[in-house]
Amino acid sequence: MEELIYEVDFNFESKLAQRTQNNSAMSWFDHVFFFINEEDNCQLSTKYNFSKQYLEYLRDIGIKNTKVTSARPTKLWWSNDDNLELNKKLNSKIKMSQLGIDQGWIPIRTSIGLETAHMYDGRIVAREEWGFxxxxxxxxxxxxxxxxxxxxxxSEYVRKIKDYGVTYFANSTEYFIVENFIDTRGQFCGGQVISTKDFVDEVGEDSIEKMSQIRDFLFKLDLKKSIQIDCFLYENGFHPFVEVNYRKTMGMMIYALRKYIEKEFYFWRIYKPKKELSFDIINEALTQKGIHFIITSPVDKFVSICCGSDSVKQLELDRAWLEKFFS
Structure with missing residues (x-):
């Protein structure tokens, strides 16, 4: 079989929107391919210059396929499906929000279009259709x-307590839950896998049943692979249907890390160091601190770290230390 050459394609949403956008700075995120990908007979086509040291480090922690090339890709990887219309429907915040409104899945005031802003009295959350x-x-x-x-x-602004992505698999009852870390600008910056029991305890049995009904509805649309439904717990309830991601996700990255961190509890976090740091400096500092960790990305303007522990309390202490270390 001919070896596939994949491009991660973080411009997936822009292409669905028919925008000519090619953000080469996103190529740093190509490192998630090494952890999520399970195929041996393929290479990663990337514009990022992954160092020999970094690729050797990945092999040392158990990553089997670290093959990279500058050759033109033969297949795009980020998408779950070649069905363009289905991709547009499921990944559109407009279409999925309208579906949620029509089906009664959305518990807070939500509307389509900036012209509806007059309906709101307080703060409003405005989400662009193809945001990422x-x-x-x-x-x-x-x-x-x-x-x-x-x-x-x-949507009306509500105070979020916790933000989740729930990933369901086609032709399976299996699913996993990631609690997302969101920064002050509302952008994703990491997360941690939580157990089904903890999720049920936090959102309630009725919410789990509602999400199962939503899942069943969506999979009747002939989905080929997994789908992530974003949801959140807020001060007055639970929102089960914020948006849909029918593609690869950062939640899949976090879930894949369980095979490499080998600890009961772990998180993955993207940091923006306030001072110049090298791969070796970070590796030495975290080792001396006694943290169980993996440096999952190259060290550039950003660095991503997976940290694990058998103790929730110790993991929180390590997380606080890392925040201070990179600040």
């Missing part, structure tokens, strides 16, 4: 204008 990992999200009031072009979903 929180990018394209704005917090406004009904009198404010948004400079970014595009169509928007508006």
């Amino acid at each position: 990992s929180g990018r394209g999200t704005y917090f406004i009031n009904k009198h404010e204008k948004i400079s970014q072009k595009g169509e928007f979903v508006l």
Whole structure:
């Protein structure tokens, strides 16, 4: 069989929106391919210059396929399906929000289009149709204008307590839950896998049943692979249907790390170091601190770290130390 050459393709949403956007800076995120990919007979086509040291480090922690090339890709990887219309439908925040409104799945005031802003009295969350990992999200009031072009979903602002992504698999009852870490700008910056029991305890049995009904509805659309449904717990309830990701996700990255961190509890976090640090400096500092960790990315403007422990309390202490270390 001919070896496939994959491009991660973080411009997936832009292509669905028929925008000519090629953000080469996103190539740093190509490192998630090494952890999520399970195929041996393939290479990663990337514009990022992964160092020999980093690729050797990946092999040392158990990553089997670290083959990279600058050759033209033969297949795009981020998408779950070649069905363009299905991709557009499921990944569109507009179409899925309208579906949620029609089906009664959305418990907070939500509307389509900036022209509906007059319906809201307080703060509004505006999400651009093809935003990615929180990018394209704005917090406004009904009198404010948004400079970014595009169509928007508006929702009343509620105080989130926890933010989740629940991934369901086609032709299976299996699923996993990731609690997402969200920064002050509303953008994804990491997360941790939580148990089904903890999720049930936090959101309630009724919410689990509601999400199962949503899952069954969506899979009747002939989905080929997994789907992630984003949801959140807020001060007055649970929102089971914020948006849908029918593609690879950062949640899949977090879930894949369980095979390499080998600890009961773990998290994955993207940091932006405030000072210049090298791979060796980070490796030595975390080792001396006694943290159980994996440096999952190259050290650049950002660095991603997976940290694990058999103790929730110790993991929280390590997380606090890492925040301080990179600040």
